[in-house]
Amino acid sequence: MDALRLDDVLEITGGRRFGSEGEPELSGVSIDSRTAGAGQLFVCLPGERFDGHGFAQAAADAGAAALVVQRELPVPLPQVLVPSCLAALGALGQARRRASPQALVLGITGTNGKTGTKDLAAAALGADRRCVSSLRSYNNAVGVPLTLLDVGPDTEAVVVELGSNAPGEIEALSRMVEPDVGLITNVHAGHLEGLGSLAGVRAEKAALLTGLVGRRVSILNRDDPSYGSLAAMAPGEVLSFGLSESADLRARDVRCSVESTRFVLDDDGREVVVRHLGRHAVFNALAALACAQVAGVDRAEAVQALAQVPPPPGRLQFKQRGGFTVLDDSYNANPGSLAAAAAAVAELGHPGRRVFVVGDMLELGSSSHELHRAAGRALAQSFPQLLVAVGSYARDVVAGAVEIGLDRDACITCSDREGAHAALASRLQRGDLVLVKASRRMALEDVLTDLSLPEPEGEAAIAP
The missing domain is CATH 3.40.1190.10 (Mur-like, catalytic domain)
Structure with a gap:
């Protein structure tokens, strides 16, 4: 972005200046003290887990030239006091677009x-x-x-x-x-x-x-x-x-x-x-x-x-593990994206067994039980050989899958990732294709951590 002047920030945000004197030329805007660079304006965003005001000194030590704050701070930099740092950040973004x-x-x-x-x-x-x-x-x-x-x-x-x-x-x-x-x-x-x-x-x-x-x-x-x-x-x-x-x-x-x-x-x-x-x-x-x-x-x-664009992280990414293949779609999940992922597995033509590891789809409100049951029906239409459902709605997913004909013996319900890890360790076979899908907060990608299958007897790799 073009350099901002502190007077520009004051005009755009409607803030009030205090703190150190001087008219720094601002090279950019940062909200993260770990990546703040020399000459940048550091916006002290308050959040649920962290408050940027507590990292203002670290940003100053990293070279930040000025701060946007909701309260005055004992940091030796020019500061722009605003009612809301989030609103100020939005105003700065809108001003850049209009410019x-x-x-x-x-x-x-x-x-x-x-x-x-x-x-x-x-x-x-x-x-x-x-x-x-x-x-x-x-x-x-x-x-x-x-x-x-x-x-x-x-x-x-x-x-x-x-x-x-x-x-x-x-x-x-x-x-x-x-x-x-x-x-x-x-x-x-x-x-x-x-x-x-x-x-x-x-x-x-x-x-x-x-x-x-x-x-x-x-x-x-x-x-x-x-x-x-x-x-x-x-x-x-x-x-x-x-x-x-x-x-x-x-x-x-x-x-x-x-x-x-x-x-x-x-x-x-x-x-x-x-x-x-x-x-x-x-x-x-x-x-x-x-x-x-x-x-x-x-x-x-x-x-x-x-043709050159890779898939985003956690969106149907192939990962080779010890003896099996993971199709990592764990970034997030809702009924539509879960059905699309299962359909994609069915169309890929992979020779291995289809193993679906699915976790809760969150933020579905009062429809959660019904939508997880419907998700189970959608999953069953892609004919997995093993379905591992994880979380509070695991029973709903399995009930939906069994309802339209998936073998109950091919289904496992687990309350958490640790249970799913143990179930997979005893059920996975070499050559399996494992789809992992859940809402982000489930962190279901961790379920396969450190999981690998032994080489079959007589086929161990020979070291050169």
Whole structure:
């Protein structure tokens, strides 16, 4: 980002200055004292576990030039006192976006696929545009302004991921981002504890469309059941993607393997290859190509760029373990993403047994028991040879799976990761493909730590 002056910070945040004298030129903005650099403005964000005010001196020792604070601190730096450091960070991000009118800004939200689509869209636009995009899953009131603060005068495109688990969050983030283009990947049951119902999820995601400015282009999933209602709310042009014949950007001839997902674009016959696995990756790639089309990026260059993008961490990543293969999809889970992961395993053509290790899907509110039972039914349709359900809703998952015909002897319920580890240690076989999927707070990726299978007799590797 361009250098900020302290007077700029005061004007943008409406804060009051005190502390050390001087007019430092600020090289950037940081919220983490461990990564704060020389000349940066350190914003002392209070949080549930840590309070940035307690790390202000460490930031100063690392070279920070000024602080944004909610209370005066005995730190020898210029300080800007504000009612809310979080609101001040948002104001700084919005100011940076408004100072860069030359950039096409794309906002991406949806229940599933946000981060994968964001990465693919950033690659497609970056093929011939100077592009800034959200790091990892920086999609909340902290991560979004940090993304915007990376925008500079030479930035031509910005891809921002927007997340929500409560009503009004997408609206607030959209006001900050002021996107020219809004992309909604899909609408499924997720974060129902805060959003209440599928209708509540749909209304929350649709707030991205009502917040569009400039070109006001909406990019929507033609195959999603909410397409019609979302398209009706779009303030301008609608560009659709999907497998449906009525999609503007349509894929056909989908082929899934353990290495990649391939499909053919219906309008020009061009083959697209992505390293992201599963049929749902087709929708993410189509959405990214729709973004490139709106931005005027050459399609051949965009398609070539997509082929280089690795899957995000914890999203259907292959990991070889001692004697078996893990398909790590443990970053998060809701009913839609769990069903998509199970379907992906069924399509990959892996020769080993299918072993599903699934944990609780959190934040589903009063629908939790019902949705976990439905998840079990969805899992059973991919015919696992072993299902290990972990957590408070494990019995619901197994009940749903058995209900539509999965053998009860192929199902195990465990209350915690330790129990699942023990069950897998006695049940796994060499060559198995193990899908691991759960909500982030379950930390289910740890269930396979230090687990390996012995070499079969007579096949031990010979040391050179």
